[in-house]
Amino acid sequence: MSIAAAQKKGFGAFLWDYLTTVDHKKIAHLYLIGGGFFFILGGLEAMFIRIQLIAPENDFISAGLYNEMFTMHGTTMIFLAAMPLLLGLMNAVMPLQIGARDVAFPFLNSLGFWLFMFGGILLNCSWFLGGAPDSGWTAYTPLSVESPTHGIDFYVLGLQISGAGTLIGGINFLVTIVTMRAPGMTYMRMPLFSWTTFVTSTLILFAFPALTVGLFLLMFDRMFGSAFFNVALGGNSVIWQHLFWIFGHPEVYILILPAFGVFSEVIPTFSKKRLFGYTAMVFATILIAFLGFMVWAHHMFTVGLGPVANAIFAIATMAIAVPTGIKIFNWLATMWGGSITINSAMLWALGFIPSFTIGGMTGVMLASAVADYQYHDSYFVVAHFHYVIVGGVVFGIFAGLHYWWPKMFGRILNEKLGKIGFWLFFIGFHLTFFIQHFLGLMGMPRRYWVFLEDQGLDTGNFISTIGTFLMAIAATIFLINIIYTAVKGEKPAGDPYDGRTLEWAIPSPPPYYNFKQLPLVRGLDPLWIEKMDGKGKMTPAEPLGDVHMPNGSILPFAMSLGFFVAGFGFIYQTDHQAWNLAIFVGMGIALGSMLIRSLKDDHGYHISKEELEREAD
Amino acid sequence: MTDNTNTNSFQKQKNKEEMKKQLITFALMIGFTIVAFSIVATNAMDKMFAVPLLLILALIQVGFQFYYFMHMKDRGHEFPAMMIYGGVFAALLTIAALVAIVWW
Numbered sequence: 223m224s225i226a227a228a229q230k231k232g233f234g235a236f237l238w239d240y241l242t243t244v245d246h247k248k249i250a251h252l253y254l255i256g257g258g259f260f261f262i263l264g265g266l267e268a269m270f271i272r273i274q275l276i277a278p279e280n281d282f283i284s285a286g287l288y289n290e291m292f293t294m295h296g297t298t299m300i301f302l303a304a305m306p307l308l309l310g311l312m313n314a315v316m317p318l319q320i321g322a323r324d325v326a327f328p329f330l331n332s333l334g335f336w337l338f339m340f341g342g343i344l345l346n347c348s349w350f351l352g353g354a355p356d357s358g359w360t361a362y363t364p365l366s367v368e369s370p371t372h373g374i375d376f377y378v379l380g381l382q383i384s385g386a387g388t389l390i391g392g393i394n395f396l397v398t399i400v401t402m403r404a405p406g407m408t409y410m411r412m413p414l415f416s417w418t419t420f421v422t423s424t425l426i427l428f429a430f431p432a433l434t435v436g437l438f439l440l441m442f443d444r445m446f447g448s449a450f451f452n453v454a455l456g457g458n459s460v461i462w463q464h465l466f467w468i469f470g471h472p473e474v475y476i477l478i479l480p481a482f483g484v485f486s487e488v489i490p491t492f493s494k495k496r497l498f499g500y501t502a503m504v505f506a507t508i509l510i511a512f513l514g515f516m517v518w519a520h521h522m523f524t525v526g527l528g529p530v531a532n533a534i535f536a537i538a539t540m541a542i543a544v545p546t547g548i549k550i551f552n553w554l555a556t557m558w559g560g561s562i563t564i565n566s567a568m569l570w571a572l573g574f575i576p577s578f579t580i581g582g583m584t585g586v587m588l589a590s591a592v593a594d595y596q597y598h599d600s601y602f603v604v605a606h607f608h609y610v611i612v613g614g615v616v617f618g619i620f621a622g623l624h625y626w627w628p629k630m631f632g633r634i635l636n637e638k639l640g641k642i643g644f645w646l647f648f649i650g651f652h653l654t655f656f657i658q659h660f661l662g663l664m665g666m667p668r669r670y671w672v673f674l675e676d677q678g679l680d681t682g683n684f685i686s687t688i689g690t691f692l693m694a695i696a697a698t699i700f701l702i703n704i705i706y707t708a709v710k711g712e713k714p715a716g717d718p719y720d721g722r723t724l725e726w727a728i729p730s731p732p733p734y735y736n737f738k739q740l741p742l743v744r745g746l747d748p749l750w751i752e753k754m755d756g757k758g759k760m761t762p763a764e765p766l767g768d769v770h771m772p773n774g775s776i777l778p779f780a781m782s783l784g785f786f787v788a789g790f791g792f793i794y795q796t797d798h799q800a801w802n803l804a805i806f807v808g809m810g811i812a813l814g815s816m817l818i819r820s821l822k823d824d825h826g827y828h829i830s831k832e833e834l835e836r837e838a839d
Numbered sequence: 840m841t842d843n844t845n846t847n848s849f850q851k852q853k854n855k856e857e858m859k860k861q862l863i864t865f866a867l868m869i870g871f872t873i874v875a876f877s878i879v880a881t882n883a884m885d886k887m888f889a890v891p892l893l894l895i896l897a898l899i900q901v902g903f904q905f906y907y908f909m910h911m912k913d914r915g916h917e918f919p920a921m922m923i924y925g926g927v928f929a930a931l932l933t934i935a936a937l938v939a940i941v942w943w
Contacts, residue, residue, distance in 0.1 A: 424925065428925060428926055458941060519936070527940050531939075
């Protein structure tokens with residue numbers, strides 16, 4: 223973004239600014255808008271599922287459409303809602319927390335977002351083009367190979383494109399944290415949200431290739447006549463399950479670790495205490511990531527891997543409860559004896575602790591391979607993973623949004639609406655999912671379109687659906703809150719919560735170059751140290767000088783658009799050869815954009831020292 | 840890392856040693872490649888023996904590549920080393936599991 227572009231008025235210029243931006247703060251806005259859109263979409267799909275199950279033998283939607291609903295609900299929520307919302311928070315906050323002016327590769331940051339967005343749109347185009355994917359978000363073979371519509375093709379190409387975007391984002395964050403920490407910001411002085419961003423990015427780097435490989439194999443089986451998963455031709459359909467879960471289990475830690483990071487920022491700030499057991503928290507995070515790669519087969523206990531494999535994976539899975547428990551106790555100990563402020567962000571953090579602990583407890587139950595034969599593919603599993611993903615990740619996202627909203631948008635979200643929203647969501651969430659544990663134990667299988675009357679499932683399902691409505695109302699209140707805040711919200715000072723970390727040392731929203739002078743970090747919670755020393759602001763680590771900034775570029779958008787077009791080509795070339803044209807055109811756009819990027823030198827621009835001096839502090 | 844404008848004798852000495860190491864590694868790698876090719880071409884060994892031997896030769900070459908040509912032995916490369924070994928760990932785990940549970 224150049225200064226001239228920022229000063230242009232009008233909607234066109236505004237739109238162009240966002241399409242070409244490489245500023246991490248604006249890309250964060252884009253991620254939040256994109257992720258928020260898909261969150262609403264996934265929420266609507268959840269509503270349809272629950273309305274279908276409100277009464278026995280209901281026929282609100284047809285069986286086929288129901289399959290598409292739960293498939294797209296899972297896929298959308300995991301890949302297109304939760305992850306982008308977290309990436310949005312990371313983008314907005316992590317560079318500020320480590321005292322950097324931007325991420326290491328601003329261009330790639332933008333490319334990562336647009337790939338995600340176009341992948342998500344491609345996936346959702348399937349609704350209008352003959353049917354969405356319908357074999358579950360796990361797309362188990364051979365079901366997914368046999369699925370007759372183009373739905374699974376959209377799943378494969380959509381996830382491939384958005385997955386590439388996520389991978390790019392992960393690598394970008396890794397390099398940023400390794401190379402761009404402010405002077406004095408050692409690893410063990412990094413705020414915990416930056417730490418979890420770092421560990422999460424490592425997980426993305428190592429886990430996503432397994433998904434990429436799996437998706438390519440599935441793509442070749444469906445489109446080009448290979449037989450990786452076809453048992454009749456010597457393939458093996460269990461390989462898909464392995465590849466998917468080698469990715470899929472780290473994926474759930476990719477979701478939860480950033481949420482842990484958010485709580486580790488929110489709880490100390492509103493308890494007015496430094497995080498209890500910081501070092502233990504860091505190592506617990508790393509340990510969870512490490513163990514996360516050795517537990518994937520606990521999703522496959524009933525496949526028939528044999529008692530030895532099942533036992534190994536069961537024990538490894540139970541071991542994860544240890545670092546997670548360390549974290550829970552550290553948060554409790556942080557609050558112990560603190561001067562606690564209860565506002566919306568803190569409420570979400572407080573609601574998270576019991577909710578997530580219930581999810582963790584059922585997790586240990588599921589980890590027992592023997593007992594799992596009873597729970598497998600029942601609503602007990604559904605209840606478990608919604609307790610950890612909604613009670614952990616979604617609560618974390620809401621806490622983070624409330625906490626950093628003033629930092630990102632320069633307005634404080636309305637507290638009253640925030641608290642009403644929290645309580646409605648909290649009650650609705652437990653109403654929806656707690657009863658599902660018992661539905662599962664009574665034998666209700668997941669992914670079933672209807673259930674029969676008088677089997678003891680009627681009341682439970684009815685209660686569950688009512689809870690969903692409360693969550694929907696709460697989400698609507700949050701949207702109203704956003705609009706209300708944008709119109710009438712109070713404008714905060716730079717540091718409305720008496721914060722501890724570097725992001726609160728600069729104005730809200732931050733200037734586009736973040737730090738006029740890079741700050742000197744003297745310890746953990748650097749801003750708090752300066753406050754306690756009576757100084758109240760950071761000591762600069764460098765004299766005021768020119769700041770080097772990257773230029774904006776439309777190329778990431780063009781590249782992603784190219785892959786999007788080529789995606790359609792790949793999907794439909796099985797129907798008619800003419801669709802190969804779309805592949806050539808799409809890849810032409812994408813590769814052409816890459817060529818331009820490679821050949822055209824773009825050294826960015828400098829903000830001169832005089833210009834920085836003119837800006838008020 | 841190397842300051843080109845200020846090459847003192849110490850630096851020169853170091854560069855010389857570095858060059859020597861590079862050349863030795865290069866020669867060794869060529870040697871290993873020739874050995875590997877000739878094992879296969881001449882059918883000199885039993886398959887049971889040749890395959891593990893080729894794998895070991897390949898592993899050594901990968902080590903040379905990383906540590907000498909890509910300078911992982913030098914200071915300031917701890918981080919890339921950690922990430923590479925992390926990736927190797929994740930990949931080996933995948934392969935080991937697929938071999939042990941799916942194909943065995």
